Amino acid sequence: MPSLRRLPADAPAQTIAAILDTDGALILEDVLSPAQVARVGGEIEPYVEATPNGRDSFTGHATTRTGALVARSPACRELVMHPAILAACDVFLKRACDRYQLHLTQVIRIRPGQGAQVLHRDKLAWGGYLQGIEPQLNTIWAITDFTAENGATQVVPGSPGWAEGRRAEPHEVGQAVMKAGSVLVYSGSVIHAGGENRSDADRIGINLTYCLGWLRQEENQYLSCPPQIARTLDPQLQALLGYAMGSYALGYFTPPLPPGEGPEAVPPDYALGGEAAGWGEDLLAAVSARQKAKVTEG
Template identity: 40%
Template sequence: MFKDRARNLVMPQRPPAYRKLADEGYVILREALPAPMINALSADLEARFEATPFCQGSFYGAHTKRFGRLLIRSPHMAALIMHPDILALAEAALGRWCDRLQLNLTQAIAVHPGALAQFPHRDQDMYGGAKGETEYLINVMWPLTAFTEANGATRIWPRSHGAKALGEEPKGASAIAEAEPGDAIIFLGSVLHGAGANISREVRRGIIVSYCLGWLKPYENQWLAYPPEIARDFSTELAALVGYAQHRPNLGNFEGQCPSVLLHGQADVPLAAVDALRPDQEALLNDFVASQRAMEESGGAA
């Protein structure tokens, strides 16, 4: 009954950095946020970095620490997640395949001296859907310390994204995403990438913020990370991004309504299910209902 939105696509307005992102698969925004803000965020995470044990498994890395739920760990995290230029890039990159975006994860990462280079991978491979055209997610790496080749800066294989992800792995050298606190390294989920080896004597720390299509299961379970008693203190826009909003048509509802009702103490109140449809679906439905009423008025004649 309902048509695929992508067939009647109206592309969102594309920000200036989108062309490089689309061509190369990644782009670095220099001085996207003030370095003092990033330093304050880093200080907020210091105790958690110290307390977090090293990862287990060769993919995460035995000399690497990772932890999530960053919105509860620093008041500065919201500025990274809600950065308007980055949200515009995310919408331009992903908007044709979904009605709205959602937060995929926030994760702090510390790559310690002695860490081997991470296995080159594409984050889109978490998902079992068709590859080559659809982009499922977009990542933003925010350095908390300077990223250098020696301490394991993220390696990215330019032009390894989109349909090229279906071919042979690139034989050329990777780009080393050297960056400073305040810079933002943005790359598509179809891009081949991985952390470099840390052959220095310093710990390389950073934060990954990821956005994905609103109808996907996110990497980090946002509703467990930020239950209603926490999310009700978020801005309306941030709460929607972490999952307190429906993805039309009707996906992610609570008792047939937008899950934002949970932020207003209505969990135990009987609720009426309410349609949440896209405009094109509303139009089709209205035509269908009108035809039914016309048949009733004509006595059911075909």
């Protein structure tokens, strides 16, 4: 069984990117302290416990997936903004974009009895249309220990360079066995999957992923973290969510206000501050009032 390379938490971004290019995945060890792991776990636990199991074999009939983590958890915001991960994104993703963005935030809890997920590449979320471009950098933060018994993520090192139709043989599949507080970093091109949980306890990891700024996000961050919440966050995190131009002409909008009451073609961060704060709520209130008036008139 192949093993993944392991690096210290302060490994250089260039080293991380180089390993992702060849192997497709690696483990950063001891990135979070036990106290930090406990804080993250405490903040997400109520949401995880309220999340039902998946509805198909891919999402997992004994697996829960909980999102909207930026809006729900200050501790998760810190993980999203971790300097080592963003530095790796700068090197790995900016080869194909001006700005990268947050793609997905999700707590994945694999419960006892869950079978192994089918092996796949995450970049296929965009179909087979991206050729010759690496679209994303992904992380799974271990909130519990990841073991061979409890469903540690399966990974096929070296598979980013494989032909699309090649299937991994059992001896080519390794597992991301790691302690709580460590992080699996992997590309969108590497073949991987959730493991089988043969233990009597949950395996919990936080899947935070980043993609090129000109691609559609897997998790719609504007809905998961709407302006009334996003405007309270750090500007860099706001930009990662998508409240910034993806390039010169990617992402602008026009507030749908009555004639003369708003600007035309503004960047998305207009919705977050200054005179713009509350425009969305004001518009909804105005529309609602008009609808009520029509009902009364009718």
